[in-house]
Amino acid sequence: MSPSALLQVQDMRLGLADGTALVDGVSWSLAAGQTLAVVGESGSGKSLSAMALMGLLPPAVRWLGGQAHFEGQALRDLSERDYRQIQGRRIGMIFQEPMTSLNPVMRIGDQLVEVLRCHLPLSARAARDRAVELLASVQIPQPEQRISHYPHQMSGGQRQRVMIAMALACDPALLLADEPTTALDVTVQADILQLLREQQQRRALGVLLITHDLGVVSQVADHVVVMYAGQVMEQGPVAQVLSQPAHPYTQGLLRARPSGKLARSERLHEIAGMVAAPTRERLGCPFAARCASALPQCAREQPPVVRPAPERLAACWLVSQGAAP
């Protein structure tokens, strides 16, 4: 894709030692100042690919193939020591659970100072001042007082703001947000998304958003990657993919959302069946067994990657044969 990409993933394959692929041939790229959303249900490999980019794969999982470049640096073969230069400094990350992602026995100011001094040559005094500024920038009222509070004295939304402040402390170029609003109330969700957008604009931050919430995707993302069973089903600009989904899986996901127009007796649309277990050999399209419009070759042959529109990609036999999306 574009040569100016901040983060570029090429044919990423992650799996177990025996060759079972959990993430299989994923490629996408993210430009500075843009938001890329990776969506998919549980077990689709979206969080695993984020972990791989952060250099924190679980012990049993390894790279089977492919490569990822961040600011021109190949990430796959980076040593733990070299990764620490990037983690926190160039890439920040926020988590799903603000209740448990802060250390319960440390004042939030100390936690911020800890991150700052881990990467920047700051005096204790300067780091403290910087921590107050950071809290103010994520709109925590009375930051001078809040700095000496413990996490249990704050609400979930405030804790997520502190997490965002910590992730942005060293002015990274990329922010990884793994389900950043899932654990929050809907009203707080909107505030946090708004805050993320502001910070992104101010800092020209690339944001990689991992989520299963298509509502969040449509609010904040520029591009979307739809994953299923470790493979990319479809990707492209959010407005196009969500309004005219090409892949039957994306269509199913969109139909499964409550639209508010449902009659009382009507059932919410669902995608029949269950996600298939990861296997060693891939045969055909992973979604074939659950796809209502599956063709005979879907279960046998890997679907081709086609371009339903200039900036879009979809891996589907149906789309390749020109069937209307």
Add this chain to the structure above:
Amino acid sequence: MTMNTLPRRLLSSLTFVVGTGLLLAMLVMALLGPWLYPQGPWTVAGAPMTWPGADAALPLGTDALGRDILAGLLHGARVSLLIGAAATAVALCVGIVVGTLTGYFGGWVDDLLMRLTDAVQTVPPFLLAIVVVLIVNPSVASIVGAIALISWPTVARLVRAEFMRLREADFVSACRLMGMRPARIIFVQMLPNAIPPIVVSSSIMVASAILIESGLAFLGLGDPNVISWGTMVGLGRSDLRAGWYLVVIPGLAIMLSVLALNLLGDGLNDALNTRLSP
């Protein structure tokens, strides 16, 4: 929300208050010893086998060689407390280092160090302490070393379990993702979260160190230059029929100090373990 702070919870716990009171009394005894009896516990102070209360100058009486029991009790408090605290401190240092390394890193570090821990734990502890003291010659330092040697595996296992739990905590992953070095994560972020069980078990460890020291001294394996409560029980044993108080008085001191530390540990456990409090 009521302000249910830690000091308040501690003071409302009867076991903690009684335990701390007894322990403070012991500390006062230890501090008063050299001030009240500067000549030390070994000098002859009166007629041999003076019963407690028979002589106002010798409130707890004398032993078979005419040495003042109270002087021995006060000086012995120093030795018992010193050995208890020092042995626990050494065992904590070793145990915390082993526990954090095994719990945080896992893998071959865990295998290697835990097999070592198992090896130490397969030897009967008191026997191991006796053997070590016999080989190295009895002195305060060797007794501290021997007690630490048999106590560190408990700490290591406790800290390891805490670290295996904490390793999976989100905030620890967050710290790793922020590029912190493992040593920083272990000692600044994780260890403070593992403190409550360590505090509770260390008060029990001081108690058992005092008991082991008394046992060693009773068997004649105490430091010959200092007096401890165990030494006094051991010396009084031969004159048990002539004066039971020779054994009972230091024995009571041992019992009360161990009781104090156990009560303290219970009180701390109740106060620090907020899941149990209503």
